[in-house]
Amino acid sequence: MRWFQFLILGFSLLYSYQAWSYAEPCQLVAKMAGNHEYKQKPMRLATMTQPDEIPAEWHLSLIEQHGSWSIFQTNQAWFLKETCAPLSKRNEANGHIVEFMPVLLNLKTDSNAVITGTFIIKTYHKRDLDKVVQRYGFKELSPLPNPQSLIVDVKPTSSYDLLIRALDLDKDVDLALPLLSEPRKR
Numbered sequence: 626m627r628w629f630q631f632l633i634l635g636f637s638l639l640y641s642y643q644a645w646s647y648a649e650p651c652q653l654v655a656k657m658a659g660n661h662e663y664k665q666k667p668m669r670l671a672t673m674t675q676p677d678e679i680p681a682e683w684h685l686s687l688i689e690q691h692g693s694w695s696i697f698q699t700n701q702a703w704f705l706k707e708t709c710a711p712l713s714k715r716n717e718a719n720g721h722i723v724e725f726m727p728v729l730l731n732l733k734t735d736s737n738a739v740i741t742g743t744f745i746i747k748t749y750h751k752r753d754l755d756k757v758v759q760r761y762g763f764k765e766l767s768p769l770p771n772p773q774s775l776i777v778d779v780k781p782t783s784s785y786d787l788l789i790r791a792l793d794l795d796k797d798v799d800l801a802l803p804l805l806s807e808p809r810k811r
Contacts, residue, residue: 650702651709651727653786654740654803662733663805667702669728670712671695671739679723680716689737691808696728696737709785711742727785731807738805742780746792747800748773757797761788776804 651665672679673693679685685697703712704727712725729738743766748754751772758765763777782788785803792801 648706650704650706650784651729651740651786653789654709654727655729657789657801658729658738658803658805662731663729663738664732665709666728666730666737667704668699669730669737670697670699670703670725671728671737672697672723672725674721674723678716678719678721680718683714689808691736692806694739694806696739707784707787709740710782711780729805734807734810736808738807740785740803741806742778742782742785743804744777744779745769745800745802745804746775746777746798747771747802748797749799750797753797757795760795761792773799 649665650667655663655665669688670685671694674695676687676690676695676697679695679697684700688696688698690696703725704710709727713722714725715722726742727740729740730736731738744763746754746757746763748757754773754775757763758775758777761779763779765775766778767776769775779785779788789801789803792798
């Protein structure tokens with residue numbers, strides 16, 4: 626009977642490791658947003674900078690615009706496995722810094738969804754919400770009707786995927802759900 630318990634423990638550890646391992650940038654964000662609805666697109670990025678202000682030498686092709694976001698296709702991945710986070714690039718022509726955000730593809734609507742760095746955080750107990758916000762340095766944006774939940778800005782971070790993995794291991798956090806910016810249905 627003891628070997629059976631050991632086998633179950635080993636399988637559960639293996640399953641847990643596999644559930645949170647990833648091979649592509651923004652894979653855990655896509656999983657949390659909805660594995661069947663979203664697919665990571667490491668060769669797409671979004672910015673609020675106007676397309677005509679993007680230098681030609683960056684080789685970006687405009688795919689679409691929705692709201693203030695301009696979505697571009699790159700000729701090579703700008704986001705790597707552990708860099709699913711905002712990326713800043715300096716425009717040498719005018720000295721301005723352009724911030725780019727990673728993008729997922731909504732498979733149901735075939736539209737691009739910008740990963741904004743805004744998350745819904747839910748703790749197991751209301752008393753733990755402030756501790757989690759302080760622990761990770763989140764900026765509170767908006768309370769939610771559930772007193773254990775809050776909308777937060779998680780930037781700056783080196784990777785939303787690594788943050789999701791850390792929050793999954795945090796004993797106080799029940800849920801960490803990324804909020805995406807997508808075009809409205811017409």
